[in-house]
Amino acid sequence: MSTNATTSTQTSDERMTDPNWWRQAAVYQIYPRSFYDSNGDGLGDIRGITEKVPYLQSLGIDAVWLSPFYPSALADGGYDVDDYRNVDPKLGTLADFDEMASALHSAGIKLIADIVPNHSSNRHEWFQEALASPKGSAARARYIFRDGKGPDGSQPPSDWESVFGGSAWQQVEDGQWYLHLFAPEQPDFNWDNREVRDDFLKTLRFWSDRGVDGFRVDVAHALTKDLSEPLASKDELGIEGQLLDGSHPFWDRDEVHGVFAEWRDVFNEYTPPRTAVAEAWVHASRRARYASPSGLGQAFNFDLLQADFDADQFRDIITKNLEEADASGASSTWVFSNHDVVRHATRYGLPKGGGAKGLGQDGKAWLMTNGTEPKLDVELGLRRARAATLLMLALPGSAYIYQGEELGLHEVADIADEDRQDPTFFRNAGVEKGRDGCRVPLPWSTEGGSFGFGSGTAHLPQPAWFARYAVAAQEQDEQSTLNLYRQALELRHQRQSAEELQWIDEGNPEVLHFVRPGGWHSVTNFGSTPVDLPAGTVLVTSAPLEDGKLGADSTAWIA
Numbered sequence: 001m002s003t004n005a006t007t008s009t010q011t012s013d014e015r016m017t018d019p020n021w022w023r024q025a026a027v028y029q030i031y032p033r034s035f036y037d038s039n040g041d042g043l044g045d046i047r048g049i050t051e052k053v054p055y056l057q058s059l060g061i062d063a064v065w066l067s068p069f070y071p072s073a074l075a076d077g078g079y080d081v082d083d084y085r086n087v088d089p090k091l092g093t094l095a096d097f098d099e100m101a102s103a104l105h106s107a108g109i110k111l112i113a114d115i116v117p118n119h120s121s122n123r124h125e126w127f128q129e130a131l132a133s134p135k136g137s138a139a140r141a142r143y144i145f146r147d148g149k150g151p152d153g154s155q156p157p158s159d160w161e162s163v164f165g166g167s168a169w170q171q172v173e174d175g176q177w178y179l180h181l182f183a184p185e186q187p188d189f190n191w192d193n194r195e196v197r198d199d200f201l202k203t204l205r206f207w208s209d210r211g212v213d214g215f216r217v218d219v220a221h222a223l224t225k226d227l228s229e230p231l232a233s234k235d236e237l238g239i240e241g242q243l244l245d246g247s248h249p250f251w252d253r254d255e256v257h258g259v260f261a262e263w264r265d266v267f268n269e270y271t272p273p274r275t276a277v278a279e280a281w282v283h284a285s286r287r288a289r290y291a292s293p294s295g296l297g298q299a300f301n302f303d304l305l306q307a308d309f310d311a312d313q314f315r316d317i318i319t320k321n322l323e324e325a326d327a328s329g330a331s332s333t334w335v336f337s338n339h340d341v342v343r344h345a346t347r348y349g350l351p352k353g354g355g356a357k358g359l360g361q362d363g364k365a366w367l368m369t370n371g372t373e374p375k376l377d378v379e380l381g382l383r384r385a386r387a388a389t390l391l392m393l394a395l396p397g398s399a400y401i402y403q404g405e406e407l408g409l410h411e412v413a414d415i416a417d418e419d420r421q422d423p424t425f426f427r428n429a430g431v432e433k434g435r436d437g438c439r440v441p442l443p444w445s446t447e448g449g450s451f452g453f454g455s456g457t458a459h460l461p462q463p464a465w466f467a468r469y470a471v472a473a474q475e476q477d478e479q480s481t482l483n484l485y486r487q488a489l490e491l492r493h494q495r496q497s498a499e500e501l502q503w504i505d506e507g508n509p510e511v512l513h514f515v516r517p518g519g520w521h522s523v524t525n526f527g528s529t530p531v532d533l534p535a536g537t538v539l540v541t542s543a544p545l546e547d548g549k550l551g552a553d554s555t556a557w558i559a
Contacts, residue, residue: 015062016108019272022214022298022398023331024496025062026489027112029402031339032069032091033078034441037454044441044453046092050100053107055471059406060489063110065216067339069097070116073123075185076164076423077339077439079218080121084203094210101211110213112275117200118219119186127187135176142196143187144179144227145172158231164423181222181250183423191223191259204266204274214275220290220299221280224255243283252282260295267297277333277398284324291330298398300333305341309348309384309553311510311526315503318395322501325397331499332397336388337405343438344388346411349381382408383553386484386542387524390555391512393488394522396499401485404442407469408481411437412462419461436460443470479544487540491557495520495539506531521558525550534558 015021036048046069056064068078071088078088087097104111120127126142133139135147148171149155156169156177162184169177170184179188189196204215226249237248246254260276267274278290278299290299301321307313325332336344385408393399415436417425422434441459443466445452451466467473474480497517504513510527513534525531530549538545539557550556 022275026399027063027065028061029065031067031439034439040455042456042459043090046096046100050103053103057107060486063112065112068114076183079116080185081116082121082123085206112214112216113207113212115215116218118222119188122185122187142190142193144190145176148177159234201266208270208274217276217278220278221252221282222250223259224253225250257289257295264294288324288328291328293329298330305335311512315512334392334395335400337402340435343411345381345385345408348384349377387553387555390488390542391522391524393492406482406485409469412440445472446470491539524555528552
């Protein structure tokens with residue numbers, strides 16, 4: 001396996017200039033509108049992030065991944081972008097962005113920006129130009145417009161459904177239809193158009209010149225499409241073979257890697273080269289091409305995110321993904337929570353088959369059945385989440401942490417319908433609860449109308465129980481989840497080594513034990529009874545030991 005990763009002997013300054021800094025980085029995802037509100041308008045903002053750089057530095061992360069901060073109508077939480085080379089005025093200015101980037105870099109923290117290339121907002125100047133232009137115009141050729149079916153063209157070009165529900169086609173005044181794989185406010189770009197490709201190269205340079213160190217690429221597997229007539233019906237889509245050979249009309253087509261090869265040329269213009277990680281919900285056998293050194297360089301694997309808290313599943317997933325990363329020349333990525341999925345402290349507290357799925361299609365929704373809530377064991381969910389995270393932070397590769405998970409937050413389920421914002425909730429008639437529950441603003445203090453998030457009313461309501469999870473409360477508790485993350489991330493820096501591990505057979509199928517180079521052991525007990533630990537010094541545990549033994553649903557690191 002690769003041995004050129006960042007190691008414990010490097011200083012913060014050395015990591016900032018190391019071209020391989022990303023290979024084993026701990027990356028903290030910030031959803032800007034819910035992180036910290038500096039001006040009391042109810043929305044988190046860029047200045048709020050700058051104010052909290054000391055907190056981020058104390059956490060011990062290597063990089064911040066900033067979810068979309070561009071001008072947006074928020075039809076999809078900022079993933080409907082009006083202007084790719086600006087900051088939403090509700091969140092700040094370009095000068096605020098520059099100040100934030102400088103503050104992060106001064107603290108030894110890299111900056112990764114979210115980029116949304118599959119679709120723009122319907123308010124984007126190009127789309128407004130397309131609406132004002134005739135059929136067949138150059139302006140419409142930047143997007144995907146088609147005539148409708150039927151004698152008068154009143155039927156959509158196909159029966160495809162959007163990811164958010166409803167038709168994937170929207171009709172405009174002159175009768176044509178445009179494709180939107182997501183919300184109607186998110187028209188898909190035509191990536192066969194050279195102008196589209198060149199404009200995104202310009203955007204990559206724009207942000208790289210402002211100090212952005214890397215990019216998280218939204219829906220990286222959907223850019224290129226084959227819309228040759230006749231269009232397939234929805235019953236003909238999703239055939240397993242199509243998803244394995246690149247022949248699906250819009251998911252994971254081979255041509256997309258030509259786009260990313262051009263992006264790589266831009267990344268390599270900088271010193272150190274800019275990095276990228278693909279959000280690509282593709283078959284595991286096709287993930288390596290996104291992570292190729294000649295492409296984006298890294299791709300999310302969501303396998304652990306979709307797994308049960310189960311020893312066999314974890315071991316198989318870890319083994320497979322390390323093998324894939326080694327073969328591609330990339331490093332693996334590990335993630336349990338993000339802005340699109342139910343927090344893992346909740347998933348691990350839900351009963352298997354107990355009336356609800358932790359995840360919906362592509363992990364993006366918490367589904368309700370029969371209008372009832374599943375029974376959630378909050379204590380069990382948090383205990384398992386702490387154990388899983390400690391295991392993850394010991395693995396070779398990059399670890400992605402979503403804001404609030406370091407506080408042990410679980411999903412906010414009791415949001416009134418009138419307060420919800422996620423389009424998946426509205427387009428699916430309330431069948432899917434959507435993603436608002438993991439996007440509720442963070443609690444910083446134990447008191448106040450928004451628990452220290454800001455002086456105004458938070459844009460999503462915070463439950464009363466947030467007070468127990470607030471940063472201020474946890475900083476005073478040595479056993480808190482926040483302090484567990486801080487301790488583990490510090491030890492991770494000190495102990496980091498080559499990107500490999502060796503499994504140790506404990507003779508107990510409920511125990512996962514591996515050792516990293518340098519004698520750094522991680523032991524996780526997925527079972528229900530305490531187990532003995534190997535000889536050595538206990539560095540950190542996710543839960544207190546029980547008479548010297550590792551309790552159920554717990555992880556320990558041993559030197």
